[in-house]
Amino acid sequence: MKREQKCVDDRRNQILDIINNNAEIKVNELAKMLNVSLITIRRDLQYLDDKKLLVRTHGGAVMAETEAIEEDELSLYRRLIAQFAATLVEDEDTLFINTSRNALQMLKYVKSSNVTAITNNGKVMNHDYEASLNVILTGGELRYPKYAMVGDYAIRSLQTVFAKKAFVGCSGITPDAGMMTEIANEVSINEIMVNHTTTEVYVLADHTKIGKRSGFTSCALDKIDYLITDEKAPEEVLNIIRNKGVKVYQVHKEEF
Known part of the structure; x- marks a missing residue:
């Protein structure tokens, strides 16, 4: 090796x-x-x-x-979020990963054994990850530039699949609208992943996404178990999210 x-x-x-x-x-x-x-x-x-x-x-x-x-600050926080998210993966876990770049990035930090990741992110084919990690692509219509697999085929392939945990990114998250995306045809995929998760749903969002309203709601806050963000996220928004029952993790530069 x-x-x-x-x-x-x-x-x-x-x-x-x-x-x-x-x-x-x-x-x-x-x-x-x-x-x-x-x-x-x-x-x-x-x-x-x-x-x-x-x-x-x-x-x-x-x-x-x-x-x-030189790594800029935002890229640093996104990497730290991905690294922290990877520590929440356990042996034998099955994961949903959506088209989020940050959610995909976490796979290269997963060290647990016999983990299976189910994703509609076509970019996974060009990413490095441990040999013990099994990756299943949903298939579907490939949309550029995100290499997102969407449409009826992707939806049908997920309808009979359930995963233990979901790690999903977003373009914005607010206390009233929940997790949001800019891409309409990704909404159904995100909804299925969240609804077909048997234990925890984790949303990965750096501070620029917290309190930001985007185009379409993928899921309400009551579907989310944990929000993973960074130390620069607005505390007033995080407090409202916490009060709605979502646990919040904030990564700090000095942690990793």
Whole structure:
């Protein structure tokens, strides 16, 4: 396992060296140079893009500007939220993950054994996670740029599935409207995931989402067990959410 990870790390370092010397490079060129598949290169580029070490372009990648390499505060809080959420996953858990980037990010921090994640987030195919994590895609109509799987096929595939826990992100959450999304065709998917969760529903939302009203309500607060946010979230809004029965976790910079 360690040797395998070293090979992956070495290859990614080679990719950074190549792009640094070429300004821009195409996926197929990298695949030929490193003698690996296009899927492997795309996964590597997504990982390096997530780390802000390069910027993915259509069909390739370019080197990130030095300023972009430094993690900004919002990205830091989102990473801390994802890391904390991952500690709530236990051995043998089955999880729902929606199209939230933050919810998807938590999967790479999950260390528990024999965990199954059911998701309509097509980006999971380019993300790294432990070999012991099983991923099931709902299928459905693929919508860009979020790579969200939606529509009747995705809905039907979830109607007979139940998960122990749900980790879902949102574009906003308010005490009166609940968890919200900007994308209308994601509402039904989110509703099924929440309603088909047998134990806890966790909402992952950084401080910019707290108290923010968005386009469409995915679920009311009484369907949510826990809200995971950060130390900059407005306390007055959090207090109202707490009073409605939702437990609130706030991550702090010094915790991780």
